[in-house]
Amino acid sequence: MQPTQPAANTKKDRTAIIFEAACAVIREKGFHQARIRDIAAAAKISYGLVYHYFKSKADLFDAILGEWWTGLFAMMDRSNMPSQSVEQKLGDIVKYFLDQYEQRPDLVHIFITEISRSAANLTPPRLDRFKMFMNRTEEIITEAQGAKNLRGDVKARYLTYIFLGALECFVSTMVLENQPLKGQGQKDRIERGIMEVFLNGARSEVGQ
Amino acid sequence: MQPTQPAANTKKDRTAIIFEAACAVIREKGFHQARIRDIAAAAKISYGLVYHYFKSKADLFDAILGEWWTGLFAMMDRSNMPSQSVEQKLGDIVKYFLDQYEQRPDLVHIFITEISRSAANLTPPRLDRFKMFMNRTEEIITEAQGAKNLRGDVKARYLTYIFLGALECFVSTMVLENQPLKGQGQKDRIERGIMEVFLNGARSEVGQ
Amino acid sequence: MQPTQPAANTKKDRTAIIFEAACAVIREKGFHQARIRDIAAAAKISYGLVYHYFKSKADLFDAILGEWWTGLFAMMDRSNMPSQSVEQKLGDIVKYFLDQYEQRPDLVHIFITEISRSAANLTPPRLDRFKMFMNRTEEIITEAQGAKNLRGDVKARYLTYIFLGALECFVSTMVLENQPLKGQGQKDRIERGIMEVFLNGARSEVGQ
Amino acid sequence: MQPTQPAANTKKDRTAIIFEAACAVIREKGFHQARIRDIAAAAKISYGLVYHYFKSKADLFDAILGEWWTGLFAMMDRSNMPSQSVEQKLGDIVKYFLDQYEQRPDLVHIFITEISRSAANLTPPRLDRFKMFMNRTEEIITEAQGAKNLRGDVKARYLTYIFLGALECFVSTMVLENQPLKGQGQKDRIERGIMEVFLNGARSEVGQ
DNA sequence: TATGAATGAGCTTTCATTCAT
DNA sequence: AATGAATGAAAGCTCATTCAT
Numbered sequence: 081m082q083p084t085q086p087a088a089n090t091k092k093d094r095t096a097i098i099f100e101a102a103c104a105v106i107r108e109k110g111f112h113q114a115r116i117r118d119i120a121a122a123a124k125i126s127y128g129l130v131y132h133y134f135k136s137k138a139d140l141f142d143a144i145l146g147e148w149w150t151g152l153f154a155m156m157d158r159s160n161m162p163s164q165s166v167e168q169k170l171g172d173i174v175k176y177f178l179d180q181y182e183q184r185p186d187l188v189h190i191f192i193t194e195i196s197r198s199a200a201n202l203t204p205p206r207l208d209r210f211k212m213f214m215n216r217t218e219e220i221i222t223e224a225q226g227a228k229n230l231r232g233d234v235k236a237r238y239l240t241y242i243f244l245g246a247l248e249c250f251v252s253t254m255v256l257e258n259q260p261l262k263g264q265g266q267k268d269r270i271e272r273g274i275m276e277v278f279l280n281g282a283r284s285e286v287g288q
Numbered sequence: 289m290q291p292t293q294p295a296a297n298t299k300k301d302r303t304a305i306i307f308e309a310a311c312a313v314i315r316e317k318g319f320h321q322a323r324i325r326d327i328a329a330a331a332k333i334s335y336g337l338v339y340h341y342f343k344s345k346a347d348l349f350d351a352i353l354g355e356w357w358t359g360l361f362a363m364m365d366r367s368n369m370p371s372q373s374v375e376q377k378l379g380d381i382v383k384y385f386l387d388q389y390e391q392r393p394d395l396v397h398i399f400i401t402e403i404s405r406s407a408a409n410l411t412p413p414r415l416d417r418f419k420m421f422m423n424r425t426e427e428i429i430t431e432a433q434g435a436k437n438l439r440g441d442v443k444a445r446y447l448t449y450i451f452l453g454a455l456e457c458f459v460s461t462m463v464l465e466n467q468p469l470k471g472q473g474q475k476d477r478i479e480r481g482i483m484e485v486f487l488n489g490a491r492s493e494v495g496q
Numbered sequence: 497m498q499p500t501q502p503a504a505n506t507k508k509d510r511t512a513i514i515f516e517a518a519c520a521v522i523r524e525k526g527f528h529q530a531r532i533r534d535i536a537a538a539a540k541i542s543y544g545l546v547y548h549y550f551k552s553k554a555d556l557f558d559a560i561l562g563e564w565w566t567g568l569f570a571m572m573d574r575s576n577m578p579s580q581s582v583e584q585k586l587g588d589i590v591k592y593f594l595d596q597y598e599q600r601p602d603l604v605h606i607f608i609t610e611i612s613r614s615a616a617n618l619t620p621p622r623l624d625r626f627k628m629f630m631n632r633t634e635e636i637i638t639e640a641q642g643a644k645n646l647r648g649d650v651k652a653r654y655l656t657y658i659f660l661g662a663l664e665c666f667v668s669t670m671v672l673e674n675q676p677l678k679g680q681g682q683k684d685r686i687e688r689g690i691m692e693v694f695l696n697g698a699r700s701e702v703g704q
Numbered sequence: 705m706q707p708t709q710p711a712a713n714t715k716k717d718r719t720a721i722i723f724e725a726a727c728a729v730i731r732e733k734g735f736h737q738a739r740i741r742d743i744a745a746a747a748k749i750s751y752g753l754v755y756h757y758f759k760s761k762a763d764l765f766d767a768i769l770g771e772w773w774t775g776l777f778a779m780m781d782r783s784n785m786p787s788q789s790v791e792q793k794l795g796d797i798v799k800y801f802l803d804q805y806e807q808r809p810d811l812v813h814i815f816i817t818e819i820s821r822s823a824a825n826l827t828p829p830r831l832d833r834f835k836m837f838m839n840r841t842e843e844i845i846t847e848a849q850g851a852k853n854l855r856g857d858v859k860a861r862y863l864t865y866i867f868l869g870a871l872e873c874f875v876s877t878m879v880l881e882n883q884p885l886k887g888q889g890q891k892d893r894i895e896r897g898i899m900e901v902f903l904n905g906a907r908s909e910v911g912q
Numbered sequence: 913t914a915t916g917a918a919t920g921a922g923c924t925t926t927c928a929t930t931c932a933t
Numbered sequence: 934a935a936t937g938a939a940t941g942a943a944a945g946c947t948c949a950t951t952c953a954t
Binding site: 110196200202225234235241243245250284 | 422487
C-alpha cells in the first residue's frame with residue numbers, strides 16, 4: 081500500500097518525464113535542432129501527447145528556463161543576508177552552479193548554451209532575467225566595494241563580468257567537454273580556485 | 289576616368305559583400321535561423337547567387353569561422369615571442385578581442401554565440417580549433433607559472449578558464465547588449481581592469 | 497451497419513492509395529518529372545503525408561520496382577518446373593506481361609519506360625534485377641537448346657534478345673499508345689502471334 | 705595554306721562540337737539529368753555559349769533527334785525500291801542500326817533510351833516520327849505478305865512489333881551494357897541471327 | 913563571339929502543430 | 934489521456950535561361 085503515491089502516471093509525473101526528456105534532447109541538439117519527436121521518443125510517449133502538457137515547443141523551453149531561474153533566484157534570496165560576507169555570497173553562487181551541474185547537468189548546459197550565449201533564443205523576456213541575474217550579482221559587489229571589501233578602482237560592473245565570466249568558463253568547459261564532477265572534493269577545489277584568484281589575483285607572491 | 293577603381297563589382301567584392309551580409313544576419317538570428325534568403329536580401333543580390341560564391345550554407349558558415357580563427361591565431365603567432373612578458377601576451381589577447389569587437393562586431397558576436405557556447409554547431413573540427421585556442425592560452429600561463437610570474441598553487445587550466453572567462457564575459461555582454469565601444473580610452477580601461485584584477489585580485493588593499 | 501468494412505482509411509489503404517497515385521503520375525511524367533506534389537494531389541492527400549508512408553521519392557520508386565520484380569520472379573519460380581515445355585515457360589512470360597498490362601498498366605508502363613530502357617534511372621542494384629530477368633530467360637532457352645527443342649545455331653543470348661524484344665515491343669507500343677487490351681481473346685491472339693513467329697518464323701509456308 | 709579551312713572554330717565546327725558533347729552527356733545522364741553546364745564542359749566552352757548555337761535545351765535535344773530520324777528515313781528511302789526483296793529491306797534496317805551503333809553509339813543510345821521508350825520526353829511531334837518509322841516498317845511487311853513472302857495469318861502490325869522488338873532489344877542491350885561491336889564479322893552474325901530467326905523461327909529442325 | 917555572373921522558379925524534404933479517433 | 938495520421942509552411946539547393954561586359 082502506497083497511499084501517498086496511488087498512481088504511477090499522474091499528470092505531475094508525465095509533465096516531469098517530458099520535462100527531463102526535453103532537457104536531455106535540447107542539451108544534446110540545441111533548442112532549434114531538438115524535434116518534438118525526439119523529445120517524445122526520449123520520454124517514451126507519443127509526440128502528440130507533448131501538446132497535452134505543454135502548449136508549444138516554446139512553452140516547453142520557457143518551462144525549462146523558468147525552472148533554472150527560479151532555483152537560482154531562490155538561492156540568491158536565501159543567501160543575501162546582511163550577516164553574510166561578500167566571499168560567502170559569491171561563494172554561494174559558485175556552489176550553486178557546481179551543485180546544479182552535478183545534479184542536473186542538462187539544465188546547466190542549456191543555461192550556458194541556449195541562454196547565456198545565444199542571441200537566437202534571447203527574446204526580450206528571456207534577456208531580462210539574465211540581466212537581472214547580472215544586476216543582482218553586481219549589487220553584491222557594489223555593496224562590498226562600499227564596505228571596502230573589494231577594490232573600488234575597477235567599476236563594479238567590470239568586477240561582475242570578471243567574476244561571472246570566470247565561473248561560467250569553468251562550467252561551460254565542463255559542459256562542452258562533458259566532464260563529470262568528481263565529488264565534493266573537486267567542487268571545493270574549483271570553488272577555492274575561483275574565489276582565491278578572483279579575490280587575490282593570479283600573480284605569484286614571489287613575483288611581486 | 290577612374291583609373292584606380294575600374295570595376296565596382298568584381299568577384300572579390302561580391303564574395304565580401306555576401307560574407308558581410310551573412311555575418312550580419314547570422315549575428316542577428318543565429319546560424320540555424322538565418323535563411324539564405326535573408327542573407328541574399330541583406331547583400332541585395334538574388335537568392336541563387338549566394339550559391340555561386342559559396343557551396344552551401346555550411347560552407348559560408350565555415351568561411352566566417354575560418355576568418356575569425358585565422359586572425360586570432362595569426363595574432364597569437366606574432367605575439368608569442370620570448371621577449372614578451374606574460375602580461376603582454378595575455379594583454380594582446382584582450383586587445384585583439386576588443387579591437388575586433390570594435391571593427392567587426394558581427395564576427396565577434398558569432399564567435400561568442402555560435403562557437404564559444406553552442407553545442408549544436410560544434411562539429412568536431414570546429415571544436416578542435418576552440419580547444420587549440422584554449423591550449424595555446426594555457427601554454428602561456430604554464431610558462432609564466434614556471435617562471436614564477438603566476439601563482440603555482442592553482443592549476444594552469446583553472447587560471448586559463450578564469451582569464452578567458454573574464455574576457456569572454458566582457459565581450460559577450462557587450463555583444464548581447466549591443467554596447468558600442470567608445471574609443472581607445474574605453475578599450476584601455478577594460479583591458480587594464482581585466483589584467484589588473486586577474487593578476488592582483490579583486491580584494492581591496494585596505495581590506496587586507 | 498458495416499460489419500465487414502469497419503474502417504475505410506486504414507494505414508494499408510493509404511499506402512496503397514499513394515502507391516497507385518505514384519504509379520499513375522510516374523507513368524505520365526516519368527520518374528524525374530513526377531513531383532511529390534503531383535502524387536499527393538493524385539492521391540488527394542497533402543504532400544507531407546507522402547513522407548509519412550515513404551521515406552523519400554527514391555524510396556517510393558523502389559517500392560514500385562520491388563512490386564514489379566517480386567511479381568515477375570514469383571511467376572517465373574512457379575512456372576519453372578521440369579514438366580513444363582519451353583513453349584509453356586516462355587508463354588507464361590508473355591501471359592504475365594499481358595495480364596499485368598491489363599490489370600496494372602501503370603506498373604508495366606513504368607517497367608518499360610523507366611527500367612527496361614532508361615539509363616538515367618538505372619542504378620546498379622536496379623540494373624542487377626534486370627540482368628537477372630534476362631539471365632533467367634536465357635536459362636530457359638539454353639535448356640531448350642540442349643533438349644533440341646530450339647535451334648542451336650544461334651546463340652542462346654541472341655534468341656533471348658529476339659524473344660524478349662518482340663514481347664517488349666508489343667507491350668511498349670501498347671503502353672506508349674495507351675492501347676487497351678480487349679479481353680482474353682486479344683491476349684490469346686497476341687500470345688499466339690509472338691510464340692508462333694518466334695518458334696516457326698515469319699516466312700510464309702508458300703514462299704519457301 | 706588551307707584556303708578552304710581558314711579558321712578552326714567556324715560556326716559549323718562549334719555547332720558540331722556542342723552537338724557531340726550533348727550526345728555524350730545525354731547518353732550518360734539522360735536528357736533531364738543532363739545539365740547545360742555538363743554539356744558545355746564536355747564541349748570545353750562556356751555554358752552561355754550553348755545558347756548562341758541552340759535556342760534552348762529542348763532545341764538541342766530536338767536537333768539530336770532530327771539527326772537520327774533524318775538519317776534513318778533517308779536510308780529507308782534509298783532502300784525502298786521495288787527490286788529489293790523483303791529480306792533485303794528489313795536487313796537494311798538491321799544494318800543501319802548496327803552501323804550507327806558502331807559509328808555513333810551515343811545517338812543510338814539516345815534513340816533507344818530517350819525516344820523509343822520514354823514517355824516523359826515524348827511530346828506529340830516526337831511521337832509522330834516514331835509512329836512513322838513503325839508504319840513504314842509495317843508497309844514493307846504488308847507488301848511482303850501480299851506477295852506471299854511473309855505469312856499472312858499474323859497481323860502485319862504484330863510481325864512489325866516482333867521484328868523491331870528483336871532488333872531493338874539487341875541494340876539496347878548492347879547500349880545498356882556498353883558492349884562494343886567487334887568489326888563487320890559480329891555485325892553480320894547478329895544480322896543473320898535476327899533475320900534467320902525472324903524469318904524461319906527459333907524451333908529446331910530436329911524438334912519438328 | 914564568348915564569358916560566367918546573375919536571376920528566381922521549382923523541387924525535395926522537414927517538422928511544429930492540429931485533430932479525428 | 935493518448936495516439937499518430939494529416940497538414941502545409943518553410944528552408945536548402947539546383948539549374949535553365951538571361952544579360953552585361
